[in-house]
Amino acid sequence: MLDVIWLIPAFPLVGFLLILLFGRRLGEPRSGYLASAMVLASFVVSVGAYFDLVSMNEEERSHVETLFSWVPVDSLQIDMAFLADPLSITMCLFVTGIGFLIHLFAIGYMHGDPKFSKFFLYLNLFVLSMTLLVLGENLLVTFLGWEGVGTCSYLLISFWHTKDANASAGKKAFVTNRIGDWGFMLAMFLGFQAIGSVSYLDLNLAAESGAIGESTATGIAMLLFVGAVGKSAQLPLYVWLPDAMAGPTPVSALIHAATMVTAGVFLMTRMNPMLFASAPEVSVIIAWVGAITALFAATIAVAQTDIKKVLAFSTVSQLGYMFLAVGSGAFVAAIFHMVTHAFFKALMFLGSGSVIHGMHEEQDMRKMGALRKVMPVTAGTFIIGWLAIAGVPPFAGFWSKDEILLFTLAERGPVLYAIGLITAVLTAFYMTRQVIMVFFGEARWGSHANEAEAAQLDPADADADADDASADATPVETHGAHGEFKPHESPPIMLFPLVVLAGLAMVGGIIQLPSFGFIPSGWRHRLEDWLHPVVRVGEAEITDTSAYDAKGLLALLAIACALAGIAAAVAIYAKKMAEPIEPEILADGWGYDRAISAFMGGPGRKAFDAIAWFDKTIIDGAVNGAATTISKSAGVIRRGQTGNVRNYAGIVGAGVVLLLAWFVIGRGVV
Amino acid sequence: MSAAMLGAVTPTTTYYLILSALLFGIGAAGLMVRRNPLIMFMCIELMLNAVNLSFVALAVRFGNIDGQTAVFFVLVVAAAEVVVGLGLIISVLKRRPGATADDLAELRG
Numbered sequence: 001m002l003d004v005i006w007l008i009p010a011f012p013l014v015g016f017l018l019i020l021l022f023g024r025r026l027g028e029p030r031s032g033y034l035a036s037a038m039v040l041a042s043f044v045v046s047v048g049a050y051f052d053l054v055s056m057n058e059e060e061r062s063h064v065e066t067l068f069s070w071v072p073v074d075s076l077q078i079d080m081a082f083l084a085d086p087l088s089i090t091m092c093l094f095v096t097g098i099g100f101l102i103h104l105f106a107i108g109y110m111h112g113d114p115k116f117s118k119f120f121l122y123l124n125l126f127v128l129s130m131t132l133l134v135l136g137e138n139l140l141v142t143f144l145g146w147e148g149v150g151t152c153s154y155l156l157i158s159f160w161h162t163k164d165a166n167a168s169a170g171k172k173a174f175v176t177n178r179i180g181d182w183g184f185m186l187a188m189f190l191g192f193q194a195i196g197s198v199s200y201l202d203l204n205l206a207a208e209s210g211a212i213g214e215s216t217a218t219g220i221a222m223l224l225f226v227g228a229v230g231k232s233a234q235l236p237l238y239v240w241l242p243d244a245m246a247g248p249t250p251v252s253a254l255i256h257a258a259t260m261v262t263a264g265v266f267l268m269t270r271m272n273p274m275l276f277a278s279a280p281e282v283s284v285i286i287a288w289v290g291a292i293t294a295l296f297a298a299t300i301a302v303a304q305t306d307i308k309k310v311l312a313f314s315t316v317s318q319l320g321y322m323f324l325a326v327g328s329g330a331f332v333a334a335i336f337h338m339v340t341h342a343f344f345k346a347l348m349f350l351g352s353g354s355v356i357h358g359m360h361e362e363q364d365m366r367k368m369g370a371l372r373k374v375m376p377v378t379a380g381t382f383i384i385g386w387l388a389i390a391g392v393p394p395f396a397g398f399w400s401k402d403e404i405l406l407f408t409l410a411e412r413g414p415v416l417y418a419i420g421l422i423t424a425v426l427t428a429f430y431m432t433r434q435v436i437m438v439f440f441g442e443a444r445w446g447s448h449a450n451e452a453e454a455a456q457l458d459p460a461d462a463d464a465d466a467d468d469a470s471a472d473a474t475p476v477e478t479h480g481a482h483g484e485f486k487p488h489e490s491p492p493i494m495l496f497p498l499v500v501l502a503g504l505a506m507v508g509g510i511i512q513l514p515s516f517g518f519i520p521s522g523w524r525h526r527l528e529d530w531l532h533p534v535v536r537v538g539e540a541e542i543t544d545t546s547a548y549d550a551k552g553l554l555a556l557l558a559i560a561c562a563l564a565g566i567a568a569a570v571a572i573y574a575k576k577m578a579e580p581i582e583p584e585i586l587a588d589g590w591g592y593d594r595a596i597s598a599f600m601g602g603p604g605r606k607a608f609d610a611i612a613w614f615d616k617t618i619i620d621g622a623v624n625g626a627a628t629t630i631s632k633s634a635g636v637i638r639r640g641q642t643g644n645v646r647n648y649a650g651i652v653g654a655g656v657v658l659l660l661a662w663f664v665i666g667r668g669v670v
Numbered sequence: 671m672s673a674a675m676l677g678a679v680t681p682t683t684t685y686y687l688i689l690s691a692l693l694f695g696i697g698a699a700g701l702m703v704r705r706n707p708l709i710m711f712m713c714i715e716l717m718l719n720a721v722n723l724s725f726v727a728l729a730v731r732f733g734n735i736d737g738q739t740a741v742f743f744v745l746v747v748a749a750a751e752v753v754v755g756l757g758l759i760i761s762v763l764k765r766r767p768g769a770t771a772d773d774l775a776e777l778r779g
């Protein structure tokens with residue numbers, strides 16, 4: 001299977017081309033099935049490649065499949081080549097696997113949308129780009145995918161572009177990502193300058209052998225981190241991700257939670273020898289950026305009222321955890337958290353999509369409540385996702401978060417560990433708040449319908465039931481058509497992905513269990529062993545620290561924090577024992593967006609105006625001045641062209657005389 | 671005057687060259703002062719032939735045939751030039767009767 005590793009991106013490419021050519025004719029729902037089938041095919045190839053790798057010796061698990069020479073320019077030789085190793089196949093497995101589930105979900109979610117086939121066109125293009133990104137053998141192929149996913153992100157955020165807010169959210173994402181891309185490109189150039197190659201294997205080998213000096217490695221690592229900060233929405237470039245929720249919800253789940261935003265973490269892991277070769281301060285900076293982002297975004301999530309905004313800030317926060325792991329040298333934990341996060345966050349985004357779908361495009365949590373009665377499957381799966389992200393054992397999120405925190409304490413000390421713990425409390429708190437607001441308490445939806453129901457209770461109920469039945473048969477045609485507002489459960493094609501993801505969120509932790517006494521040794525650290533050829537550091541790095549000795553205690557502390565967060569939220573939002581504290585400044589995201597707007601509108605605007613003036617007056621002035629000078633002098637000189645033949649003859653004659661004079665007098669030729 | 675008197679003045683190469691220079695000067699001056707295109711054209715012919723004369727004179731003087739070869743060359747070029755130039759001038763005069771060279775100044779910058 002490793003020889004045909006190129007099939008993984010090829011299938012979505014075929015799907016993309018087919019829908020591009022015949023999308024309109026295929027229509028709904030066939031283009032959706034086609035796109036899903038293509039991603040499923042990629043997943044099957046990934047599984048095949050996985051078993052191929054498993055059957056090999058550990059040190060052989062790195063296969064380069066070269067398709068063709070892409071950029072052959074003198075000493076710059078770049079191949080279109082794919083690298084199949086444990087890391088890229090792990091990424092492929094969860095990108096295509098979760099991608100397939102989200103494609104299925106989208107068939108139900110996008111039902112009735114006039115741009116149905118175009119949506120799947122973009123989704124397949126995204127999967128193509130993402131698989132290129134993770135499979136690339138060198139930085140340039142990855143960069144191709146990197147830009148591809150950025151483009152798809154832009155296209156899909158502003159998918160419903162007739163609304164101004166959606167269009168500008170897309171632009172915001174695109175522009176912010178440019179800053180990160182700048183870092184990525186410079187890192188690529190620097191790597192090429194240092195060793196004349198942009199291949200991962202060459203770069204990492206050079207970093208390990210010391211062929212790349214510490215200063216160069218520091219530059220490359222920092223610039224790659226700038227790229228990662230842009231793509232993975234870390235401070236200070238996180239601003240685009242919350243706005244990206246303007247896109248359809250399957251997009252939020254696929255691109256802005258599970259896959260694309262983790263590209264930065266993937267990149268840092270892929271280049272981890274470079275990080276070790278660079279100055280130690282780089283890792284410290286990464287850890288701090290991650291930790292502060294995690295805390296910062298978690299505080300904002302506490303006060304959001306939009307169901308998707310909570311999840312968006314939660315995603316930023318969880319990505320912060322991953323960078324905290326990267327900065328603590330816990331690359332395996334970062335990948336582990338990336339995978340479990342993909343499970344439970346995709347689950348919750350899809351769950352919120354199901355809620356939004358059932359609530360007829362309502363996203364405000366203050367207008368929800370008690371939905372568990374009408375949407376039992378969505379509620380049940382969402383609750384599993386909630387327990388996973390809150391860090392309740394034995395759900396997936398607990399294991400990965402615990403490992404990150406353990407490495408943080410061992411490698412980076414108590415301050416960052418404390419930030420991580422506080423974030424964990426906040427995470428449990430805001431997720432509990434969301435679950436209570438959406439699925440429990442009293443129903444706050446359809447208040448006007450309630451009034452009507454209060455007036456004539458029984459007929460209204462019967463009416464609503466009939467409505468519900470018809471809604472089940474043809475959900476979309478009845479949207480907004482009926483007078484009374486009644487949420488409904490989503491169709492099976494949307495519930496199936498939810499159930500599968502809920503299962504994964506429950507047991508996902510199994511891939512990397514810690515070394516606790518009660519866990520059989522064969523089940524411990526499977527991901528670490530699997531990734532070992534790519535990531536050579538693991539638990540062995542920290543076994544001699546005091547933090548490691550107390551890891552059981554730390555796990556209990558983490559559980560206590562999670563339970564404390566949950567209990568606080570239950571007390572406030574369910575039992576109403578205290579007034580909720582949701583300061584305006586948190587709902588406003590600490591005013592970060594407004595600060596940027598104010599800065600860009602005030603001093604920034606002035607600076608741009610000054611630059612525009614400089615450009616117009618000095619730069620353009622120099623160019624235009626040169627042109628004017630030439631034109632003016634030409635106006636003078638051209639008067640010599642009289643068009644009068646006799647004048648010309650005279651000038652020729654004079655020239656002959658002068659030439660003769662020069663020969664005779666000057667050269668003495670007689 | 672008798673043949674003896676004529677024979678007394680034996681023409682040397684210098685005479686021919688002076689004559690050639692005079693003819694050339696007349697041609698050049700005529701080209702610059704006259705406006706009638708036909709006259710200007712004749713002036714050009716005059717200059718060409720002045721040069722031919724000096725070629726022949728010098729060829730005889732040095733006993734070298736190269737000068738005479740050059741004359742034939744010039745004659746051929748002059749003939750070709752007459753065909754083209756005279757054709758142009760006649761067609762211009764047909765279109766604008768009585769036009770002078772100064773009137774034909776459309777290429778003024």
